[in-house]
Amino acid sequence: xxxxxxxxxxxxxxxxxxxxxxxxxxxxxxxxxxxxxxxxxxxxxxxxxxxxxxxxxxxxxxxxxxxxxxxxxxxxxxxxxxxxxxxxxxxxxxxxxxxxxxxxxxxxxxxxxxxxxxxxxxxxxxxxxxxxxxxxxxxxxxxxxxxxxxxxxxxxxxxxxxxxxxxxxxxxxxxxxxxxxxxxxxxxxxxxxxxxxxxxxxxxxxxxxxxxxxxxxxxxxxxxxxxxxxxxxxxxxxxxxxxxxxxxxxxxxxxxxxxxxxxxxxxxxxxxxxxxxxxxxxxxxxxxxxxxxxxxxxxxxxxxxxxxxxxxxxxxxxxxxxxxxxxxxxxxxxxxxxxxxxxxxxxxxxxxxxxxxxxxxxxxxxxxxxxxxxxxxxxxxxxxxxxxxxxxxxxxxxxxxxxxxxxxxxxxxxxxxx
Numbered sequence: 519x520x521x522x523x524x525x526x527x528x529x530x531x532x533x534x535x536x537x538x539x540x541x542x543x544x545x546x547x548x549x550x551x552x553x554x555x556x557x558x559x560x561x562x563x564x565x566x567x568x569x570x571x572x573x574x575x576x577x578x579x580x581x582x583x584x585x586x587x588x589x590x591x592x593x594x595x596x597x598x599x600x601x602x603x604x605x606x607x608x609x610x611x612x613x614x615x616x617x618x619x620x621x622x623x624x625x626x627x628x629x630x631x632x633x634x635x636x637x638x639x640x641x642x643x644x645x646x647x648x649x650x651x652x653x654x655x656x657x658x659x660x661x662x663x664x665x666x667x668x669x670x671x672x673x674x675x676x677x678x679x680x681x682x683x684x685x686x687x688x689x690x691x692x693x694x695x696x697x698x699x700x701x702x703x704x705x706x707x708x709x710x711x712x713x714x715x716x717x718x719x720x721x722x723x724x725x726x727x728x729x730x731x732x733x734x735x736x737x738x739x740x741x742x743x744x745x746x747x748x749x750x751x752x753x754x755x756x757x758x759x760x761x762x763x764x765x766x767x768x769x770x771x772x773x774x775x776x777x778x779x780x781x782x783x784x785x786x787x788x789x790x791x792x793x794x795x796x797x798x799x800x801x802x803x804x805x806x807x808x809x810x811x812x813x814x815x816x817x818x819x820x821x822x823x824x825x826x827x828x829x830x831x832x833x834x835x836x837x838x839x840x841x842x843x844x845x846x847x848x849x850x851x852x853x854x855x856x857x858x859x860x861x862x863x864x865x866x867x868x869x870x871x872x873x874x875x876x877x878x879x880x881x882x883x884x885x886x887x888x889x890x891x892x893x894x895x896x897x898x899x900x901x902x903x904x905x906x907x908x909x910x911x912x913x914x915x916x917x918x919x920x921x922x923x924x925x926x927x928x929x930x931x932x933x934x935x936x
């Protein structure tokens with residue numbers, strides 16, 4: 519094998535295996551200190567508009583619960599003056615109060631309490647959803663950044679390879695087809711670099727969108743843990759995990775609220791009497807009076823409202839069953855998906871990564887002794903780079919599976935805090 523091709527081999531191996539550590543260290547020194555995942559997500563929760571909206575809805579529901587728990591009827595004060603020529607003036611003062619005999623305010627307060635609990639559970643669900651979306655986008659962005667780095671490395675490698683191939687072709691050490699192959703490999707590498715740079719920008723845009731606000735220059739992103747987490751051993755039953763999910767808690771409270779509305783509608787069928795007392799002077803004589811009035815539910819018995827409440831409660835019950843079944847399916851599927859993807863990544867770390875390094879060494883030795891042509895060597899080196907890209911994509915998919923498990927099990931905040 520000629521001297522030029524040996525130089526190409528050395529350049530290829532150096533470009534593939536030696537990182538630009540000095541440049542990375544210089545970049546790291548200029549970046550703001552990376553926060554922990556917990557502090558990062560806490561900051562996102564405070565500034566995210568979707569979370570702020572959910573908090574406002576909880577505050578509104580709390581105010582509504584407070585209002586619904588109070589008496590529905592206020593006392594009424596009346597004052598009457600009658601002055602007719604030739605007659606003694608009449609002056610009367612009265613007060614009346616409608617009595618909630620059936621305790622309607624207790625039912626409405628209970629209904630509002632269930633609504634508050636449901637709104638709070640929905641708020642918890644939004645917080646978890648925002649955290650999962652941000653972390654999943656962060657994993658995608660981190661993978662896109664690594665893949666872009668590999669594309670830049672590929673371009674640098676192919677650019678040097680093409681430059682040396684040109685020198686070798688001019689010197690007559692390599693033929694036209696090998697020279698053309700080097701130029702085509704450089705063109706392909708530049709195209710791949712442009713595509714990965716676009717993908718990196720799109721992933722950053724997706725990350726900023728999931729965060730909910732535009733980060734400033736001092737906004738640092740955390741690193742995901744080096745070691746993939748383990749799904750904890752089941753200390754509680756699957757049923758208990760599902761019952762604590764925000765979506766399931768919200769549906770159960772909606773169902774309880776709908777059932778409470780039935781009770782409230784039945785109490786609305788019972789009339790509320792109004793008791794009044796009046797006193798004063800009537801035609802010069804002192805007088806005092808007492809009155810009781812009861813509305814007659816003749817034209818509207820409020821029975822239709824009870825039927826409506828029953829049907830809405832039935833609908834909420836069915837919706838709750840559907841939500842529970844869907845949650846169980848997601849929980850089981852996400853557990854299985856994470857185990858499988860994590861197993862694939864572990865196999866890669868145990869076998870594939872080392873095999874890739876060994877393959878590069880084997881290619882180098884074969885090329886040096888003339889067992890591989892420049893064409894075969896270049897093709898297999900590109901395959902090695904493609905394998906590295908596939909490994910980064912697999913790593914990202916494992917993290918996506920983990921975040922899907924966190925969402926399905928409702929353990930996002932527990933993991934963030936650990």
